[in-house]
Amino acid sequence: AQRVTQPEKLLSVFKGAPVELKCNYSYSGSPELFWYVQYSRQRLQLLLRHISRESIKGFTADLNKGETSFHLKKPFAQEEDSAMYYCAPHAGGTSYGKLTFGQGTILTVHP
C-alpha cells in the first residue's frame, strides 16, 4: 500500500535557525514527490517538486531512494515560513494525478 509519513506534527524553530521537515514514503515504483504548503488564510499550494530540482523560497528537498525519504530543508528559517507543510507522493502512470498527502507538519518560526 502507498503510504507517506510525516513524523512531526509540530515543529518549532527560531528565526535564522536551520529547519528540516521529514517525510518518508512507502511506494511501489518510482513516485514523483511534492511538497505543498498552506500559509495562514491562504490556499494550499505547491511549494516544490523533486523532479524540477528547484529551490523555492530557500527550501530544497532531496529525494533519497535508498531511505525512501524526501525531507524539506531550509538553512535559515524566516518568520514567514510559518505554515502547514504536506509531503505528497504521486504514483504517476494512470493514477489520474492523485496525490497521497502526509498528515502534515505545522512549522512555527519564532522571532
Place this chain on the structure above:
Amino acid sequence: SQTIHQWPATLVQPVGSPLSLECTVEGTSNPNLYWYRQAAGRGLQLLFYSVGIGQISSEVPQNLSASRPQDRQFILSSKKLLLSDSGFYLCAWSTAYEQYFGPGTRLTVT
C-alpha cells in the same frame, strides 16, 4: 487564468440533514477534479476524484457521494450527515501533476 471556487465557506448542519458542497473551475477544460477532507488532527484524505463528466471514483467508503454534472462542476453530497463528517473540505483540479486547491469549506455537524 484558471480559478477554482468553492461554496459555502462555512456551514453548520445538524446530524441527519443533507449536504451539498459545490466546486467550480474556470479557465480550463476537462480538468481532473478532486475532493479532499481534512479532519481535526489528521492529514488530507482524498475522498473522490473525477476524470470527466459523470465519471466518479471513490477512494474511501463513507457517508458521502460526489457528482460531476458539468465539465467544470464538482459536487459533494450527503443524504444524512453524521458527526464524523465534520471537517474541512477541499476541492482541487490538476494539470499533469500539480494540483490547484480551492479555498475550502469548513463543515461542522452538530
